[in-house]
Amino acid sequence: MKFSIVIVDDHVLIAKALRSIISNFPKFEVLYECENGKELQQKLTNKKNIPNIILLDISMPVMDGFETAVWLKLHHPDVRIITLSMDNGSDSVIKMIRSGSKGYLLKNTHPVELERALISVMEKGSYYPEWAVNSLFSGLDEQLHGKIEISLSEREKEFLQYTITEMSYKEISQKMFCSPRTVESYRDSLFEKLGMKTRVGLAVYAIKNGLAS
Template identity: 60%
Template sequence: MKKTIVIVDDHVLIAKALEGIIDNFHDFEVIYVCENGKDLIQKFEEGEKIPDIILLDISMPIMDGFETASWLAKNHPRIKVMALSMQGDDSSVIKMIKNGAKGYLLKNTHPKELETALTGLNSDGFFYPDWASKIILSNLNKEQESENTVKISEREKEFLKYTVTELSYKEIADRMCCSPRTVESYRDQLCDKLDLKTRVGLAVFAIKNGFAN
């Protein structure tokens, strides 16, 4: 069965061209196209099928890619978001990843690389080309320097261990013998301390700093 994709891009010609390219891929199909994040949310509310993957532009009117990625991470965390943009600057890449995107491609990407990226995203849960990986690594090294001064309690470390699992917050609360509200407070405190917004960001931090073992 083909993996379903939704394209969110306000440039109709580009979106339609992408749709035609992807529909020629063996393992993927585009089920509909949206002009911005608000349009996507409206289609979800109207009962349109929830896709496996969303190809998300960044610069869009009404509701841009950053806001849309953040909304998807909170409301549909199982959807894999791939940023597809003309913007390849460090700030855009890092912000999209922190907001929940699992991959990042430029719009001048060759169709074959796009297919490879979608395959990697589907099988591994993420895909970053070499240029994006270098940006991420550089940013993580910078964050490491500042994170060394952050104080993390033992209970917060225990919570971080569970962020890399598929356990729900309620299930994590059961493992930690506390209430879901307490677990949510650990999450919020860590997000504030580390300047993160999503569980994905916390999981990356946990893995990078050895709390996931």
């Protein structure tokens, strides 16, 4: 059984090219294409049209990628979003991740990396190429500045060490000899203390403050 993909991009030629490329990936298939978020909303009223992954452009008429990602996060949280854009600015990367995107690729990405990203998002939950991680470092630097003195428990610091790995929260709980629910409580506590909303943000904080092993 193949994982299903929907392409949301107002550039028809790009959408058709993506469909052609993905047709060569053994684990994936494209269900359909949409030109904006509003058209996607209408499609998703039919349960048969709900995909595993949505490849989402940012700059679109009627309803752009930011609005669409927020709507998807609220109404279809199980659908994984991968941003596919020409915009490599740190503000856009951070905003899309906060809106629910699980990956961020540029439109000049090689098909090999596109397939790798699709597999990673399905198997591990996210995919961020090196340039996107560097962009996050740059964009979050100002947000992280001055927060080193925040009081963290030893268990929270231990949890932060694992945020830079590819382990799932369940696997982290096994490493920390506690329940997954306890690990989630560490995560939520850190989100509140550090003013963050994503694991990526926690990982960047851990690295920049010398908490990563």
